[in-house]
Amino acid sequence: MNEYLINAILPLLVGVGTWFAARRKNLAEVTSNELDNATKAVKYYREMLDDMALRYKEVVKELDDLKDHMKRSDEQLQHMMQENRELVDELKKYKQLNGKTETTA
Numbered sequence: 001m002n003e004y005l006i007n008a009i010l011p012l013l014v015g016v017g018t019w020f021a022a023r024r025k026n027l028a029e030v031t032s033n034e035l036d037n038a039t040k041a042v043k044y045y046r047e048m049l050d051d052m053a054l055r056y057k058e059v060v061k062e063l064d065d066l067k068d069h070m071k072r073s074d075e076q077l078q079h080m081m082q083e084n085r086e087l088v089d090e091l092k093k094y095k096q097l098n099g100k101t102e103t104t105a
Helices: 002-097
Strands: none
Touching: none
């Protein structure tokens, strides 16, 4: 009878001891995996933010270049408008010298 009890209780005790040791190991592995996942997520978002910062700098630089181009174009337009006015005035003077009168509409 003792033999039957030992054969029944011993594997049960070994199983409980193994489960307890494995449970601690599994908890440690789960915690380690969670930390690894969090580290990977932080790295991913950091890279994404760095990429967005670079894109933002590029867009700002391009916008500044476009502003400079618009400013130069506006200056050129103002210069051309002034030159056009001067040419119209010269044309009016030329017409007056040739005896033509200016008609207004």
